[in-house]
Amino acid sequence: MLLNTALKEWAAVVAALEHGDQAILLRKGGLIEQTGEFEVEHRRFLLFPTTYHPTPAQVRPEYRPLMERVEAERPPSGQVRISAWAEAIESRPVETAEGARRLAAHTIYTEEYAEERFTMQKHRVLQLVILRVYRLPEPRRIALRRHYGGCTSWVDLEDTLAVEGSTPALADEAFAELAEAVRPTLLQPTAT
8 A cells, every 4th residue: 555645743643653652643634724624535645743842831741751762863954754554443522621531541641731722712623533553564754845734734755655564553352442542531521
């Protein structure tokens, strides 16, 4: 299979996805998305790590070394390192700030930051996306083209990457357990 569509995501989150530390995304739309909200436009896509990343205060303490490692391994200016791709298994709206806080346990984010992502732009919906992530056999460095920039979620790459021989970030059983643990999180009533 060949892919050239990529989803832009913080480099630290991409690393967490690639290493099986996270298998969900909590997404808002980019500022220049057509609808203003995030939509899963493609079922399979490459993961495009962006240089913008959360501050240490927005990330749980156990994942702060991951942020440092990602920064230390950043490719030279003008390049981006593509090392994984994903399949969107399910997407659901997150309808409460409390739901966002609960989902933080399945991400590198703090509860406070997950809630902030929900509340920072009231007119946009936060989406939970469950991803099955695969590591490429060999990471690829591609040129960082000017039109890859901007505050948008999706980008069509000039490079097409083959993904045969990729390995899952999580074993089948571990992924199934995680997906089942996440789904009820959205259904729990808000504490009073």
